Amino acid sequence: MKKIIALALLVLASPLAAHAATLKFPSEKPVASITIPDSWKPEETESGVQGTSADSAIYLSADVASSKSMDKVVTDAVDFLAKNKITVDPSTRKETPVTDVNxxxxxxxxxxxxxxxxxxxxxxxxxxTSGDNALVVTYWGTKGEEDKHGAEVQAIIASIKPIE
Structure with a gap:
């Protein structure tokens, strides 16, 4: 995944596949937009958007958080992973310093x-995304399968833009 994120940062203007949906979310008062290929069946959720690759190898969601709701949004993301029986090895934690995307x-x-x-x-x-708004993007990918979706994930991450 580290390679995917690094490449996404280098290819900020990378185009998506021919058929993709650009979602502005939340729909009532958008703070960001993201473009997800139609084959991922992108949809708006209660707090953001989500999509899954056609072969189910990759799940990606982006949820809106304010400074007041950040802890809850992160907790919800961790709970979602646990509900889907995903465990992480804490000893493998890697943090990428702050970088600039769009x-x-x-x-x-x-x-x-x-x-x-x-x-x-x-x-x-x-x-x-702004002074008080942020996105929490949750990524879950099957090892050995996720690399074939590298270009799509790069383009999705690079497509995230704030709504002024």
Whole structure:
């Protein structure tokens, strides 16, 4: 996953596949937009957007958080992973320092882990979209399968933009 995030930062203008949905979220008062390929069946959730690759190798969601709700949004992401029987190995934690993506600051936390099918990569990305708003991006990918989606994930991450 580290390679995917690093490449995403280098290829900020990377185009997505021909058919993709750009979602502005939350729909009532958008703070960000993201472009996710149609094959991932992107959809708006209660607090953001989500999509899963057609082969179910990658799950990615982006949830809106304010300075007041950040702890709850992170807890909800961790609870979601636990509900899906994903465990992480705390000794594999890697933190990527703050970088700039489309004028926004982003930090990543990554772990190796397991789900019911075997080894996975897990990541939380924190993207500051404005003074009070941020996104918590949750990533879960099957090891050995996630690399074939590298370009799509790069483009999704690079597509995140703040709504002015």
């Amino acid at each position: 004028g926004m600051q982003m930090t990543t936390l990554e772990w190796d882990g397991n789900d019911e099918d075997g080894p996975v990569s897990v990541g939380l990305l924190f993207v500051q």
